[in-house]
Amino acid sequence: MSFKLISAVFIITCFTLVSGSYEDKRCKCVCPSPAAVLNNTVGSDRKLYIGNVPPNKCNCDGVILPRVGELIKGREQEFCPRCECKYENRNTTIIKVVVIIVIWVIMLLVAYMGFLICLDPLINKRAKASYQEHTNEDDESTISGSSQQMGTRGNVLNRVTHQQDKWKRQVREQRRNIYDRHTMLN
Template sequence: MFPKYVLLTFLAVCACLVSGQSYEDKRCKCVCPSPAAVLNNTAGSDRKLYIANVPPNKCNCDGVILPRVGEEVKGREQEFCPRCECKYENRNTTIIKVVVIIVIWVIMLLVVYMGFLICLDPLINKRAKASYQEHTNEEDESSSVGPPLAAMGARGNVLNRVTHQQDKWKRQVREQRRNIYDRHTMLN
């Protein structure tokens, strides 16, 4: 029941975000110097961004910028407009939203899987700690583990096989640490 409520909450949040905000797929983006830079004839680096929803043929200084700053640069349009860079942008926000939702789903699945593994770890380690014996090398391991492996194969218990693999991996890591930090040698 818990994942059902999480799913419903997630879908409600996504629906609110999508419906609460509206983005334009097509826009004209112009970067221009500050009008004061033209009026004072200073070489200032102040740039302003102007964004408007206009057709592609009106994506220029006359269609986007002059209606907004026309009074400030009156009579100096020929100096101001060549300094502006206008670009018409076309994007698909639906695809962006779908990709974001897929990424969130993958992250949620990984979190649920991690929670499952965290819950499963005590069950696996409970049995492993009761029958733990430290091994010094792999020859001793192969000779002393033979009968328990046969018993595990006969029973076919997945938990026992996972526990065995986990114990084997932990022994290998411990041996490798000992070799690297104590003996300063590498395993083959």
């Protein structure tokens, strides 16, 4: 069920990103507010104008004057030199693909985290039931008995718990060597 949910979210995300109306080529102009020219005041607020025009028309006459020409009529020579226009050519397809891949990886990691959260109680249930306080005494008989039982069962959960038991045995042996024999394991 979670795979279907992840797939549905992924498909919806793809359609949302693909259906957006983005232009790969545009002219981006940053100009002062028209009020700065009309009132002869120096203002720090700037406006952004974006137009889909060819590179040779990426200037004040091609992008800005069609929009604000009525406001600054007669003062174009004062207004246009204050504008900075740049023609941008970008590849939005690559941007969309990268965003889709990042979202997909995040969804996979969330699904994996959910799987681990569901698996954790199963692993810890057995570990809590069989946990005994550590003593320096050797109890090899219970260890070898549990190892034989692990050999008969072959599912993933038993293999994981078998690895945990193996690790606990190694830790127990290491402690015994350090505290009793004062040697290190290799």
